[in-house]
Each structure stands twice: as structure tokens, then as C-alpha cells.
Amino acid sequence: MVRRAAGLQSGLFCLLVMGIGSVARADGPVVDKVYDPYVQPLEREIELRGIVQNDSNATRDEIQLYQLGVGRSWSDKWWTEAYFIGKQVGDGGFALQAFELEAKWQMTEQGEYWADWGLLFELERERQVDIFELSTRLLVVKEWGRWVTTANVGVNYEWGDDIVKEWKTSLAVQGRYRLSRAIEPALELYVGQNHAGIGPVLTGEFRPGIGKKLNWEFGVIIGVDGNSPDQTWRGLIEYEF
Amino acid sequence: MAALYRSGSLLLLVLSLTALPAAAAKPEFKIEIRNHLFEPSELVVPANTKIKLIVYNRDSTAEEFESYELNREKVVMGNRKAVIFIGPLKPGTYPFFGEFHPNTAQGIIIAE
Numbered sequence: 001m002v003r004r005a006a007g008l009q010s011g012l013f014c015l016l017v018m019g020i021g022s023v024a025r026a027d028g029p030v031v032d033k034v035y036d037p038y039v040q041p042l043e044r045e046i047e048l049r050g051i052v053q054n055d056s057n058a059t060r061d062e063i064q065l066y067q068l069g070v071g072r073s074w075s076d077k078w079w080t081e082a083y084f085i086g087k088q089v090g091d092g093g094f095a096l097q098a099f100e101l102e103a104k105w106q107m108t109e110q111g112e113y114w115a116d117w118g119l120l121f122e123l124e125r126e127r128q129v130d131i132f133e134l135s136t137r138l139l140v141v142k143e144w145g146r147w148v149t150t151a152n153v154g155v156n157y158e159w160g161d162d163i164v165k166e167w168k169t170s171l172a173v174q175g176r177y178r179l180s181r182a183i184e185p186a187l188e189l190y191v192g193q194n195h196a197g198i199g200p201v202l203t204g205e206f207r208p209g210i211g212k213k214l215n216w217e218f219g220v221i222i223g224v225d226g227n228s229p230d231q232t233w234r235g236l237i238e239y240e241f
Numbered sequence: 242m243a244a245l246y247r248s249g250s251l252l253l254l255v256l257s258l259t260a261l262p263a264a265a266a267k268p269e270f271k272i273e274i275r276n277h278l279f280e281p282s283e284l285v286v287p288a289n290t291k292i293k294l295i296v297y298n299r300d301s302t303a304e305e306f307e308s309y310e311l312n313r314e315k316v317v318m319g320n321r322k323a324v325i326f327i328g329p330l331k332p333g334t335y336p337f338f339g340e341f342h343p344n345t346a347q348g349i350i351i352a353e
Contacts, residue, residue, distance in 0.1 A: 040314065040315070040316045041303075041316045041318060042303055042316055042318075043316075076316070109324060109325075109326055110313065110315075111313070111325075111327060143312065178309075178312065181309045210340070210341060210342075210343065211305075211340060211341050
């Protein structure tokens with residue numbers, strides 16, 4: 001029974017990655033960070049992440065998006081973070097585009113089950129137009145020895161006076177090799193409307209002091225079809241204290 | 242819409258399966274944190290078996306059990322306990338330490 005249950009979960013994980021990936025198509029920027037489901041009590045964080053999109057199609061070229069976030073945990077299950085989101089297109093000026101609130105729920109203890117599970121909730125409000133977006137992402141992590149696979153499966157809903165109401169889905173998958181604390185190579189896959197891409201990412205962690213961590217991520221996602229941007233560079237730096 | 246329905250159904254299936262019993266009873270081990278030291282500081286556990294480690298923090302301040310080798314980090318609040326699931330581990334030694342008192346709170350897990 002136990003083996004059967006584990007087998008069911010194993011099969012389901014593959015189904016999530018392959019099945020939803022084949023149908024997921026969302027619009028807007030798809031490349032983001034891949035979330036794990038873990039929450040630690042007493043954790044506070046300042047985060048800066050950004051993407052730079054390049055493409056031979058001028059309408060998708062030279063787009064930069066940055067997020068500045070401040071977050072904290074409330075228990076060993078719940079984490080919240082608030083973001084300011086800014087955007088720059090081409091030589092146009094940088095402008096604050098949106099605000100976002102995020103809540104993460106760690107559903108299972110790390111290592112207790114065949115995989116680790118969590119949920120992420122996000123509410124985004126555009127600043128200059130009447131557009132809201134509510135997102136829910138299922139966060140799944142599976143360890144395979146020194147390899148760690150993380151999948152985020154999202155369902156989003158957009159509404160407001162300045163947008164046609166719309167449901168969207170998204171998928172992000174990261175395969176990461178735990179080489180060392182300082183540097184871990186990874187491969188990431190993103191699928192959404194007008195974007196299907198895959199590419200290498202490096203992640204790592206430094207300890208500037210007791211109880212403090214500096215996490216970084218940097219990589220490039222290459223579009224795999226004509227609808228996707230040629231390259232999306234992404235970077236992230238998090239200071240935990 | 243069909244894609245959305247399909248995604249939603251899968252999500253519900255995932256959430257329901259989360260409640261399934263995923264493993265048989267795991268061997269339990271206990272460690273205490275006292276005066277910013279792990280007691281015992283050396284723990285022998287069976288290799289190739291998932292274990293349940295219960296960490297009791299007898300100090301009034303929080304400590305973080307951390308190990309890159311075990312791929313685990315867990316904050317244990319003062320005068321509280323935390324449960325950490327580890328493994329299955331290959332035979333070998335796996336160091337861990339207390340993130341908030343790394344100079345004193347150190348230990349090792351030996352899988353054999």
C-alpha cells in the first residue's frame with residue numbers, strides 16, 4: 001500500500017511536468033524565479049530580481065523588468081512578501097509599474113513524503129491602469145540524491161476595467177545539482193503563452209555573518225519557438241537576516 | 242477553458258494525494274540543544290533508511306539545525322522541538338551545525 005501510494009505520487013509528479021506543460025499557455029512575462037515550498041520561522045528578507053528580454057522582434061526586444069521585495073515569515077508554515085515592480089522598454093524611462101503581495105504556505109515537512117508540497121498566492125495590482133491579477137502556484141520539490149527537481153504549476157486570473165477577464169496557466173521547472181553551497185548549476189524550463197524556453201542557471205549562497213545569508217541566481221532562458229523571446233536573462237539576489 | 246479545467250483537476254488530485262501515507266513508520270532519533278551544544282553531538286543512524294529526527298531545544302533562544310550535506314535547515318524555537326526527516330542516506334558521515342551558534346553547536350550523523 002505504501003509503495004503503491006509512493007508510486008501514485010511519483011506518477012503524478014511526472015504527469016504534472018509533462019501533462020500541464022503541454023497545455024499551459026499564459027501571457028505576460030513567464031520567466032521568473034522557481035519557488036521552493038519551504039518556510040523558516042524568524043526569517044526576514046530583502047530581494048531584488050530582474051529579467052532582461054532580447055529578441056529579433058522589436059516588440060519583444062530590450063524589455064527589462066525588476067522586482068524589489070521585502071518579506072518575512074510568520075511561523076514555520078507561512079511566509080509573506082511585498083514587491084514593487086518596475087519596467088523599462090528600450091530607451092524609454094524606468095517606471096514603477098505594479099505592486100504585488102505574496103503569501104507562501106509550506107504544506108508538508110521537508111523529506112516527510114515522496115515529495116515536498118506548498119502553495120503560493122500572489123495578488124498584483126497595476127499602478128497606472130485598472131488591472132488586477134490573482135495567481136496560485138503549486139510548489140513541488142523532489143530530491144534525487146544530489147539532484148533536486150522543483151516544479152511550479154500556476155493558475156492565474158486577470159480582471160479590471162482595462163483588460164479582458166482571462167484565466168491563464170503556467171509551468172516552471174528547475175533541475176538543480178547540489179555541487180556546493182557557493183555554487184549550484186541548474187537547468188530551468190518555462191512554459192506560458194507566447195513563451196516556451198529553457199536554459200542554464202547558476203545559483204549559490206554566501207554567509208556574510210551569523211544568521212545571515214546572501215542567495216544569488218543568474219541565468220539565461222533561450223526561446224524554443226518563434227513566439228518566444230530569443231533570450232531572457234534573469235538574475236536575483238536575496239539577503240536573509 | 243479545457244486546459245484550465247484539466248489543470249484544476251490535476252491540482253485537486255495532487256492535493257488529495259498529499260494526504261496519503263507515504264512511508265512506513267520511520268526510526269526515530271532524538272537530539273537536544275542545551276547551552277548551545279548538541280547532545281549527543283554524534284548520532285549513528287541506519288543507512289539507506291529514512292529517519293525521523295526530533296530536535297529538542299532546551300535553551301530559551303532559537304537555534305537553526307543546518308547541514309548542507311543533509312540538505313536540511315530547520316529553525317527550532319527556544320524551549321520547543323522540531324521534527325526533521327532525513328535520508329535515506331548512503332553510508333558515510335554528515336556534519337551539521339547550529340546556524341546561530343556555529344562555533345559551539347556542531348555535530349555529526351553517521352549512517353552505517
